[in-house]
Amino acid sequence: MTTILDGKKLSAKILNKLSEEIRKLDKKPSLAVILVGDNPASELYVNLKKKAAEKIGITSTVLTYPQNIDEKTVLDKISELNNDKNVDAILVQLPLPQQINSTNIIQAISPKKDVDGFTPENIGKMSIGVEPYAYPCTPKGILTLLEEYKINLQGKHVVIIGRSNIVGKPLAQMLLNKDATVTICHSATTNLSDITKTADILISAVGKPKIIKKDMIKNNSVIVDVGTSKVDGKIFGDVDFENLSELTSYITPVPGGVGPMTIASLLVNTYELSKRMRKN
Numbered sequence: 001m002t003t004i005l006d007g008k009k010l011s012a013k014i015l016n017k018l019s020e021e022i023r024k025l026d027k028k029p030s031l032a033v034i035l036v037g038d039n040p041a042s043e044l045y046v047n048l049k050k051k052a053a054e055k056i057g058i059t060s061t062v063l064t065y066p067q068n069i070d071e072k073t074v075l076d077k078i079s080e081l082n083n084d085k086n087v088d089a090i091l092v093q094l095p096l097p098q099q100i101n102s103t104n105i106i107q108a109i110s111p112k113k114d115v116d117g118f119t120p121e122n123i124g125k126m127s128i129g130v131e132p133y134a135y136p137c138t139p140k141g142i143l144t145l146l147e148e149y150k151i152n153l154q155g156k157h158v159v160i161i162g163r164s165n166i167v168g169k170p171l172a173q174m175l176l177n178k179d180a181t182v183t184i185c186h187s188a189t190t191n192l193s194d195i196t197k198t199a200d201i202l203i204s205a206v207g208k209p210k211i212i213k214k215d216m217i218k219n220n221s222v223i224v225d226v227g228t229s230k231v232d233g234k235i236f237g238d239v240d241f242e243n244l245s246e247l248t249s250y251i252t253p254v255p256g257g258v259g260p261m262t263i264a265s266l267l268v269n270t271y272e273l274s275k276r277m278r279k280n
């Protein structure tokens, strides 16, 4: 029988606990979010993050810029936020418009305020097994969810589909640090299903609805679906949930799996960065 990895429930539990901690503080943690352009999905994500932050007592400020803004204006704002004692955490919502180089922007964020854990310093630390200021939110959320359900990673073959800097690559590193054997697949991978069928744990982060079919998985494996695609106003994951969930031991739903865990991790990171900032 399959067990649903309930990210909505776990995220509510984490955020309840966090809100109690925040209530005890004199000065609330503060998150600054930079949103550039008019991408509806980005606007939606930023609103969700802001609402969730405010619900638990984190101050959140959204700085919005038009689609045609130049890179220097954003870099200047990041520099200002880096030096602002009232800002504990900085998030730049991706993707950015073409005229802005995302790498330049991410590199400009102070690693101590890098709530997404994307700066070279934080990614580098993670890669050599040193604690970064923050771990990337989606991978951290996935690991927290697996841990909650006591899913052992040591020696397990984890196949990740997707090699983005925000999900696939940092997730692979974090799983390696937990002694998993990790394979990363991508759009140029040949015989994808031959590889996915060997996965004890399959994590899909592609963004194409229902591309993971029941003949691509091993019986009783664990399936984590990161993908979120909107089709005719409805949200779909990468996984053909209805037709394969009964073959799995554990599976995340979409929505209600990885999404809420990403938001919970973001707010935990904000809180932890603020605590560290105030110690110094």
Ligand code: NAP
Pocket: 138, 161, 162, 163, 164, 165, 166, 167, 168, 185, 186, 187, 188, 189, 192, 205, 206, 207, 208, 226, 227, 228, 229, 258, 259, 260, 262, 263
């Ligand atoms: P991305 O940068 O577009 O990466 C997608 C990855 O999938 C790429 O590595 C791509 O390969 C690979 N890919 C595309 N088609 C493939 C195929 N047919 N077979 C195998 N691999 C294929 O996306 P992302 O930012 O990592 O996000 C992935 C998905 O997760 C999206 O749906 C996004 O909305 C969702 N997401 C959800 C959350 C959440 O909290 N739930 C958080 C982040 C992202 P190449 O590298 O070769 O192009």
